[in-house]
Amino acid sequence: MIQSAQVASKFTLFTHHAKTFPDLVTALRNSMLRAGVFRNERTAEEQVVQVLNFDIHLVKDFRGRRYIERVTECIPVEEKNEYTYDHRKEKTLEGKFDKFMDNATIYFSKSTNKELYKYVNILEYHDGKYVLTNPISEHNIREMRNNMDDSDVVEFDKFLDRNWGIKMKSYDDTEDIADSGIIESVTEKKTTRRGRKPKAEI
DSSP, X not given: OHHHHHSSOSOOOOOOOOSSHHHHHHHHHHHHHHTTSOSOHHHHHHHHHHHOXXXXXXXXXXXXXXXXXXXXXXXXXOXXXXXXXXXXXXXXXXXHHHHHHHHHHHHHHHHHOOOOEEEEEEXXXXXXXXXXXXXXXXXXXXXXXXXXXXXXXXXXXXXXXXXXXXXXXXXXXXXXXXXXXXXXXXXOOOOOTTOOSOOEEO
């Protein structure tokens, strides 16, 4: 399923019974290891989080009612080259040593940091209502717009502006969408990791 979602696939839908999003990632990673597709846990997990865009989590309460409890977005953590060559500008051995230690600290942080993804709830069910909690990431907004017709793009842009203050730039068919910087502005909001600050009811 993971492999088929990586190539020649517009989208992939599947079901699972994980109770939390981290449990879902762990279960899929372990399944790939057991199948012998990968031998390294980190590599297997990287492949999983590259495929999991959204998780729609359903629950069944004690009354037998089944409903969507939350919609969660998976955001892979990108590796960034943060090393510097500032030691060449230093005139003293002490200064060069300090710059070396800065780079060493970055190296060991990258080596020991196991976080390959972040996850935020886009939509949650609270007290009988669905509440928008966090904005969709820029990458997924761009991918979603690329797969909509013109009328859907217009309505989607209105939805983004109305609920999260995200204003989209207009573009023509000849423009390279991937590099066009289609998002003009995003209202910054501090939220918890699980997204417990409601923004708007729908």
